[in-house]
Amino acid sequence: MITALLYGIGEKKVHNLHIAFKNLEDKGKLSYHNALQMIIAGMPIYDILSKHLKASLKDVSERIKSGSITYSDFKAALQMASMPGEFLYIIN
Numbered sequence: 001m002i003t004a005l006l007y008g009i010g011e012k013k014v015h016n017l018h019i020a021f022k023n024l025e026d027k028g029k030l031s032y033h034n035a036l037q038m039i040i041a042g043m044p045i046y047d048i049l050s051k052h053l054k055a056s057l058k059d060v061s062e063r064i065k066s067g068s069i070t071y072s073d074f075k076a077a078l079q080m081a082s083m084p085g086e087f088l089y090i091i092n
Helices: 011-027 032-040 045-053 057-066 071-081
Strands: none
Touching: 011 032, 011 071, 032 045, 032 057, 045 057, 045 071
């Protein structure tokens, strides 16, 4: 899928992110549990989605709880966040 260059977060957190990403890909939508796993691992998922979806943090939270954020939405948000000057640096 996507390999992230993550500096200083530790092997366990990278493993947890991998599991969360895989679960998201398998289910096709972002669950609250997956989002929580990403937050615990240090990924600012609400901020990333808020910026990509042009939505408030509250709206993002509601959309996650309702299951309306798809894998495609998530992947596009990560790709945007990986652009220079953004939240993450992603290597395809």
